[in-house]
Amino acid sequence: MATSSILTSLRDQVTSMVQRQGEATWIEDSWLFLTSAVTQPLGSTSKPILALVLQGAKVSSLGEAVYEYRQGQFLIVTVDLPLVSHITRASVAEPFVAVGLPLRPDVIASLLLEESGPVVEGATGRGRSETGPALAVSDADDDLLDAIARLLRLARNPRDGRVLSPGIIREIHWRLLTGPQGALVREAGTPDSRLRIIARAISWLQQNYDQPMQADRLARHVGLSVAGLNRHFRAVTSMSPLQYQKTLRLQQARLVLLNSAGDVGRVGHEVGYQSVSQFSREYRRMFGSPPSADAARLQTADFGPDL
Numbered sequence: 001m002a003t004s005s006i007l008t009s010l011r012d013q014v015t016s017m018v019q020r021q022g023e024a025t026w027i028e029d030s031w032l033f034l035t036s037a038v039t040q041p042l043g044s045t046s047k048p049i050l051a052l053v054l055q056g057a058k059v060s061s062l063g064e065a066v067y068e069y070r071q072g073q074f075l076i077v078t079v080d081l082p083l084v085s086h087i088t089r090a091s092v093a094e095p096f097v098a099v100g101l102p103l104r105p106d107v108i109a110s111l112l113l114e115e116s117g118p119v120v121e122g123a124t125g126r127g128r129s130e131t132g133p134a135l136a137v138s139d140a141d142d143d144l145l146d147a148i149a150r151l152l153r154l155a156r157n158p159r160d161g162r163v164l165s166p167g168i169i170r171e172i173h174w175r176l177l178t179g180p181q182g183a184l185v186r187e188a189g190t191p192d193s194r195l196r197i198i199a200r201a202i203s204w205l206q207q208n209y210d211q212p213m214q215a216d217r218l219a220r221h222v223g224l225s226v227a228g229l230n231r232h233f234r235a236v237t238s239m240s241p242l243q244y245q246k247t248l249r250l251q252q253a254r255l256v257l258l259n260s261a262g263d264v265g266r267v268g269h270e271v272g273y274q275s276v277s278q279f280s281r282e283y284r285r286m287f288g289s290p291p292s293a294d295a296a297r298l299q300t301a302d303f304g305p306d307l
Contacts, residue, residue: 006142007072010149011054011097017152018097027151027165029102036095041086042258043251043287045206048103048188050176051075052140052148056096057089062133063238069137074144076181078103078134078188079199080206081237082247099148105196107173108189134195134236136181144175197222198236201229205241209248210272215241249273250286257295264291 018034029047041061051058057070061084069075070089077083090096151168154161176185187195201222218241219229233241249271256267268279268291283291 003142006145010145013149013152014054014097014099031100033098034095035090036092038090039087041084043082043084046077046081046083048079049077050101050103052099054097055094058085058087060085065238067137072140073137074140075137078184078195079236080202081135082251103188105188107170108177108185111174111177112189133238136184138180147171147175194232195236198233201233205245209245213242213245250283257291258298
């Protein structure tokens with residue numbers, strides 16, 4: 001568990017950077033975020049990421065499972081997952097402050113090659129990822145926070161950043177690999193792991209989400225039986241491939257409606273629905289309102305970062 005002094009220092013560092021330059025991205029696919037307001041739930045597909053809360057609290061849901069991460073905690077996601085997230089604790093006096101960093105399987109794989117044994121020494125939670133989904137919440141320790149703080153400081157000097165940031169990024173991944181979610185992180189860097197196989201299935205679904213579901217074709221694509229695909233897919237994502245595809249379709253439809261309210265039938269057809277009534281029925285079941293009413297509400301809602 002992190003000490004309060006380093007957590008406060010990192011929070012102030014992120015706050016200063018955001019106040020100087022707005023929502024900041026200092027390395028590819030990263031983000032810094034600060035807001036004094038709670039936000040409305042919004043679904044999006046998260047990429048593999050480490051999302052660290054420095055002040056306030058946030059909730060992300062995967063199906064029926066709810067993950068709350070608050071000050072000093074991080075959410076780690078190791079495959080693309082359709083999450084519904086919102087900030088639950090923020091105020092003018094104590095704004096929500098967070099930082100997000102991409103999780104890089106290639107860096108994890110490189111670290112595993114350099115590590116001398118088949119299991120990373122000091123990692124806890126061994127075997128947990130074989131039965132649980134591909135995300136988890138943990139407390140951040142001082143070593144992890146210190147590495148993130150040093151990476152942030154490099155933003156002041158791009159020349160230093162180009163040379164030094166790769167080493168610190170490796171260190172951050174090492175801290176995760178030897179931390180409480182080491183087993184889950186290790187799977188993300190192991191080419192033939194259950195998680196990486198399902199990651200390939202997810203990639204196929206993302207490319208074909210608007211097409212009719214063909215479980216046998218998807219199973220052949222990743223080298224599993226249909227039964228094996230369903231079993232492993234549900235273990236990693238907490239849903240079946242068909243449910244995952246449906247979630248992708250409805251989240252994409254909602255994003256289209258959020259950005260520009262349009263004809264409901266056209267939007268439904270664009271994401272793969274042949275029946276307007278089926279689209280409206282499944283949309284309402286997932287989001288609580290029919291598409292047209294939800295679109296009107298979305299136009300004035302406040303949303304935070306993806307995680």
